[in-house]
C-alpha cells in the first residue's frame with residue numbers, strides 16, 4: 001500500500017476527575033493522534049504521551065519532533081507491503097517508542113481495513129470480549145478511596161488496581177482488602193519504592209494481591225529479581241519493559257512473573273507481538289495495560305488484548321471511567337455482568353472517528 005498522506009493532531013481532552021499516581025497528577029489526557037491515508041482508507045494511531053517526562057523520557061514535544069522530522073518522512077510516499085516492515089524502517093531512531101507506536105498502529109489499522117478484517121483477526125486474536133479492570137487514582141483519604149472503589153465495583157469492575165506510595169504505607173490497600181475480601185486486588189507503585197522498603201513490601205504478602213506492579217526503579221531489572229526472590233506476591237513489570245531485549249533479560253533474571261504490556265511503551269504492534277510470543281513460551285503471564293487513552297488507543301488495546309497470553313483483566317476501562325466526551329462516535333462500554341468490553345467488530349480498530357471532536361480538543 002502506498003502511504004499517501006499522514007496527519008498529526010495534538011489533543012488535550014479533559015478528564016472527569018484528575019488522575020494521580022506517584023509521579024504526578026494529570027487533569028487532561030494529552031496525546032498525539034496520527035492518521036495514515038492509503039487507497040481511500042484511513043488508519044488511526046495514538047501516542048498517549050504526557051507533557052512532562054513522568055513515565056518515560058518522552059513528552060508531547062519530543063514525540064512531535066521525532067514523528068515530524070524523522071518517522072513520517074521515512075514512510076510518506078513509500079510503498080509498504082506489510083505492516084511488519086514499519087518496525088525495521090523505524091529502527092534508525094533509537095528509543096522514542098511512543099512516537100513510533102502511534103504511526104506503527106495507524107499503519108496496522110489501515111492494512112486491516114484494506115483486508116476488511118478486524119485488527120484482532122490480523123494479529124491472531126482468540127476472543128471477542130476482553131476481561132477488564134480499573135486503575136484507581138492515588139489518595140490518602142481512605143473514605144474517598146473506599147467510595148471510589150465502591151463506585152467501580154458497583155459498575156461491575158471485578159479487578160481493581162490501586163496506585164500506592166511508600167509514604168502512605170499499607171493503609172489504603174488494607175482498607176480496600178478488609179471491605180472486599182474476595183476482590184481481585186493489585187497495587188501499582190510506578191517505581192516509588194526501593195529495596196530499603198523491603199519489610200513493607202514483604203508485609204504486602206498478607207493482602208492476597210494478584211500482583212504488585214513496578215515497585216522499584218523504572219530502569220531496573222536486577223533489584224526486582226532480588227525482590228521477587230524475597231516476596232511471594234508476583235511482581236509485574238511495567239516501566240522496566242520497553243523492548244524485546246528487556247523482556248529477555250527479565251525472563252533470564254527472573255525479575256517478574258507478569259508483564260503489563262502496553263503497545264505504546266514497546267514501540268508498536270510488531271514488538272508487542274514478539275514480546276507476547278516470547279512470554280507465552282517462557283511462562284510469563286501478560287495483561288494489557290493502559291495509558292488513559294482516547295477511544296482510538298483504547299480500541300487498539302482491545303484488539304491487542306484478544307491475543308491468548310493476555311490472562312489478567314486489562315487496564316482498559318469504559319470511556320466514562322475517564323471522559324465525558326471522546327473522539328470516536330460510539331462510547332466504549334462495560335458489560336457489567338461479566339466485567340468485559342467487546343472487541344470492536346468492524347474492520348481495523350473498528351471504531352469511527354469523530355473529526356468534529358478532534359477539532360474541538362485540538363491545541364493550536
Ligand code: OSB
Pocket residue numbers: 055134135188190238289290291292293315316317
Ligand atoms: O502505570 O499503568 C500505569 C496511567 C498512566 C500512566 C501509567 C499508568 C497508568 C494507569 C492507568 O495505571 C491505566 C488506564 O486506565 O489507562
Ligand code: MG
Pocket residue numbers: 188190213214238239260
Ligand atoms: Mg503501571
